[in-house]
Amino acid sequence: MSEKIQNNFYLLKETKKEFKKSKIVEEKIDFVYLRKLFKEKDFKEQTVLPSLSKQYQIKVYYKKSVTPIKWKDFIRTIVEPNQDILKSSLSTSESYVIIFYNPKTKKYFASTGGYAHVLIQEIATNDFGLEILSRILKADDKTLRSSKERNLTGGIQGAIKFFRNDYNLYENESFGNIYNELNASISKDQLIKIFGFAKSDLKLDSLCIAKNSFSLKKSISFIELLSVIERCENLIKLPPIVEINSVEKISKSNSVLLHDLWENLNQNIYANYFDETIFFSVEISHKDFEKYYYANSTTVTLSTKLLKEKFVFDEGIRNIQTILDQIRIANPSLSYIEFEKCIDSGYIETFDENGATITKDSIKNHYCSEISLSMKSYFLIEKDWYEIGSTLIDKINEQAKHFITTNKYLGPPMSKWLKGSENEYNSTYFTINNSLVFDKFTPQNIEACDIMRWDTNKIYFYHVKKGFNNSMRDLCSQVLIAARKVNEDSKNKYIFLEVLYDTVIKNKGKTLYSKEAKQNLSKITKSGFIDLMKNRTLVFVLAVLDDATVNRKMEIDIDKFDSNIAKFSLSELSKSMRNLEVEFQILQLEK
Numbered sequence: 001m002s003e004k005i006q007n008n009f010y011l012l013k014e015t016k017k018e019f020k021k022s023k024i025v026e027e028k029i030d031f032v033y034l035r036k037l038f039k040e041k042d043f044k045e046q047t048v049l050p051s052l053s054k055q056y057q058i059k060v061y062y063k064k065s066v067t068p069i070k071w072k073d074f075i076r077t078i079v080e081p082n083q084d085i086l087k088s089s090l091s092t093s094e095s096y097v098i099i100f101y102n103p104k105t106k107k108y109f110a111s112t113g114g115y116a117h118v119l120i121q122e123i124a125t126n127d128f129g130l131e132i133l134s135r136i137l138k139a140d141d142k143t144l145r146s147s148k149e150r151n152l153t154g155g156i157q158g159a160i161k162f163f164r165n166d167y168n169l170y171e172n173e174s175f176g177n178i179y180n181e182l183n184a185s186i187s188k189d190q191l192i193k194i195f196g197f198a199k200s201d202l203k204l205d206s207l208c209i210a211k212n213s214f215s216l217k218k219s220i221s222f223i224e225l226l227s228v229i230e231r232c233e234n235l236i237k238l239p240p241i242v243e244i245n246s247v248e249k250i251s252k253s254n255s256v257l258l259h260d261l262w263e264n265l266n267q268n269i270y271a272n273y274f275d276e277t278i279f280f281s282v283e284i285s286h287k288d289f290e291k292y293y294y295a296n297s298t299t300v301t302l303s304t305k306l307l308k309e310k311f312v313f314d315e316g317i318r319n320i321q322t323i324l325d326q327i328r329i330a331n332p333s334l335s336y337i338e339f340e341k342c343i344d345s346g347y348i349e350t351f352d353e354n355g356a357t358i359t360k361d362s363i364k365n366h367y368c369s370e371i372s373l374s375m376k377s378y379f380l381i382e383k384d385w386y387e388i389g390s391t392l393i394d395k396i397n398e399q400a401k402h403f404i405t406t407n408k409y410l411g412p413p414m415s416k417w418l419k420g421s422e423n424e425y426n427s428t429y430f431t432i433n434n435s436l437v438f439d440k441f442t443p444q445n446i447e448a449c450d451i452m453r454w455d456t457n458k459i460y461f462y463h464v465k466k467g468f469n470n471s472m473r474d475l476c477s478q479v480l481i482a483a484r485k486v487n488e489d490s491k492n493k494y495i496f497l498e499v500l501y502d503t504v505i506k507n508k509g510k511t512l513y514s515k516e517a518k519q520n521l522s523k524i525t526k527s528g529f530i531d532l533m534k535n536r537t538l539v540f541v542l543a544v545l546d547d548a549t550v551n552r553k554m555e556i557d558i559d560k561f562d563s564n565i566a567k568f569s570l571s572e573l574s575k576s577m578r579n580l581e582v583e584f585q586i587l588q589l590e591k
Contacts, residue, residue: 007225008117008215009100010124011236012108029108029123031059034099041119043097053226056100056109063095063116067355091354100229109229118357121212121287126383127245129210132232133182134240136194136208141184142166145207148181150289150368150381158289169242178245178381180287181211191216194235196227212287250378250385261378261385264371270339273324281470281565282320283368284348286359287382292316295350295358302346304331305338316350323363370470372562393564400567401558403574408555409541409587411460412453416590417545422466425545425589426450427513430520436529437517439464441507443499448482449540452532459536461486464589467547468554472566475542476573483540483582490538494530501526538582542573545589554588 016033017026027033035045043061052058072089079085095114101107110120137143144167148160158180161172166185186208191197195216207217214232250258268280286292298313300323311326327334327342334342346363371378377388415432417425422439429435429451439450449461463479465472489496504521507514521529546552552560558567570586577584 004219004221004224006215006217006219007111007228008209008213009109009111009225009229009232010120010213011128012110012120012123013125014106016123031099031101034059034108037119037123038097043095043116043119052222053100055230056102056226058101059099061097061099061116063114065093065095065115065356066090067093070353070355093356100226102233105233107233109233111225115356117213118360122361124212126212126287127249128212128236129214130179130182130244131236131240132214133184133208133210134242134244135235135238136186136190137169137184137242137244139169139242142168143185144168144172144182145185146183147172147179148211148290150178150180150285158285160290169244178386180289181209182244183207183209183217186216195231197224245386250387258385260373261371261380264373265367265369265380266340266343267336268371269320269324269343270336272320273327273334273339276321276324276328279467279469279471280320281369281473284317284319284323284363284366285368285382286316286348286350286361286366288359291358292350296353298348298350300326300346300348300363302327302330302342304334304342307331317348317366320367370563370565377564388564396564396567396571397559399571401555403571404554404558404586407574407584407586409543409585411458411539411541411585411587412455414462414543414587414589417466418591422450422464423513425466426464427516429453430516436521436524438500438504439517440513441500441503441517443503444485444496446482446485446496447478448486448497448500451543454532454536457537458539458583459532460539460541460585462541462543464543464545466545468544468561468566469563470565472544472563473569476569479540479542480573480576480580483538483577483580483584486538487580487582490533494533497530497533498526501529539585540577540582541585541587542570543587543589545591554586 012029015026015028038045038061041063042065043063046060046062048058048060067090069089069091072086075085093114095116096112097116097120098111100109100111102109110124112120142165144163146160146162148158150158163172184207186195186206188199188202188205191202191206192199209215209217216228220228250261252258265282269282271278272280293316295316298316300311300313300317302309302311302323304327307330309326309330313322317323323346327339331338343363347361348363348366349360350358352358365383367380368382369380371380377393379386379388412434415425415428426437426439429437432453434454436452437450438448438452441447447463450464451460451462453460453462461482463475463482465475485496501521504517505526507518509515509518524532544554546554546561550560554561561567574584574586
């Protein structure tokens with residue numbers, strides 16, 4: 001066995017807010033706090049060798065976990081009773097945490113193995129590794145190998161990229177992207193000069209992984225790990241060479257602004273809880289979004305007054321409304337203070353197929369949203385707030401206006417939206433010639449359109465939306481998915497559209513809408529329905545009603561619309577539809 005392994009390490013926060021005895025308490029993170037935390041999580045302190053470091057006090061904590069193997073019962077229904085595969089029904093995993101404390105700087109660092117990173121991420125700073133890389137990397141250095149990015153705006157919430165050839169930060173720059181992780185090449189010269197490795201120990205360049213932790217993709221000894229931590233601690237004192245995330249992160253020292261942002265956000269969420277028609281857009285995600293979304297199961301733990309409940313879901317929760325629904329079921333009349341206590345004490349945990357925790361954090365640390373305050377735009381991505389500068393806002397407005405103008409609706413006149421919900425508006429087309437309604441019918445989880453209309457040369461697929469707000473992100477994704485599917489279907493004998501026809505005709509819904517949709521479509525045969533598509537150009541239409549009380553037009557007043565997420569999503573959809581070579585038009589419905 002080797003004394004060298006690949007190591008990562010985190011910088012711990014100075015304090016952590018926790019919910020105790022019905023109030024929020026800010027606790028200092030020190031050895032007293034850490035001992036208590038590790039004891040609660042069944043980590044046992046280990047006796048370390050003397051004189052390991054003059055610079056750091058070092059402590060090691062260890063945990064051995066035994067959990068049932070969930071798939072054993074499934075296999076038991078397939079194989080004979082005495083087979084080897086059934087002999088053990090328990091799985092064992094081991095984890096460790098090494099704590100490094102510098103008495104001079106009062107900073108705590110942690111290195112982990114096994115599943116211990118899940119625990120440490122709760123008390124680690126959010127971008128330590130990226131801060132280190134920003135003091136090593138230049139913007140034009142062609143050293144990027146891969147990235148994990150979160151999008152403030154647009155239809156893609158997060159992406160992992162692997163670059164075929166080495167990229168630099170300029171070449172990968174994109175509106176509204178925030179790097180969660182960067183993998184970059186570190187040259188031998190940098191390994192020697194910056195990290196203190198001996199030239200004789202190096203054969204090739206090394207890869208570094210920068211996220212909330214920092215690591216070199218290189219096996220190193222404990223003594224080398226100590227040296228790297230010490231050098232990184234000195235490095236972090238220097239000014240950055242490059243700005244990795246171009247949006248401005250709100251510093252924790254700006255406590256008044258942070259308080260106002262959180263209060264604004266919390267009040268909007270509470271209003272949505274109290275009245276579900278007052279929609280407020282908050283996406284739910286996690287810094288490790290690929291682990292979060294691919295989890296085998298998810299639990300949300302909530303405490304309302306004296307009642308603690310755990311809710312289980314088969315997939316990752318995507319929006320705050322799912323959580324608000326559960327709180328309403330438990331208690332529909334919480335005061336604002338009671339509601340805040342419920343959210344503050346709640347947490348979301350995801351599990352793999354063996355029941356092992358893969359992500360865990362407070363509910364609020366999963367928030368992604370947008371707030372306008374004092375004529376400025378701010379985005380919350382999980383734990384951090386970012387201010388979007390006026391230059392970026394101007395670009396988003398300019399781009400959105402361009403796409404709204406160049407994709408202006410040219411189809412048959414549409415009715416005014418006099419009142420009611422989206423479904424009620426769509427239902428008015430049951431009585432209009434050359435119109436069909438498919439709202440709420442989603443074969444293969446794809447909504448082809450809400451309304452379908454046609455003239456001599458074109459067939460229009462309308463996607464109808466009430467409100468130009470953050471939820472436009474989901475609608476734009478829906479339009480692109482539908483356009484891609486219908487476009488492919490036109491080259492595949494219209495199999496999907498035949499299924500759509502059958503779904504409506506065979507539906508056994510008891511509502512008036514379901515019956516009217518069936519009756520409306522039955523006026524045309526399946527073959528006649530498919531013939532509508534033939535020899536006509538497909539046109540997808542995004543039809544939006546502005547639900548604001550003031551009178552404004554997207555085409556000329558786009559800067560008066562608050563949601564930058566909506567504007568950016570619209571621009572991204574326009575570009576994607578052009579790449580798809582499907583005609584796309586934008587319509588603002590009249591009131």
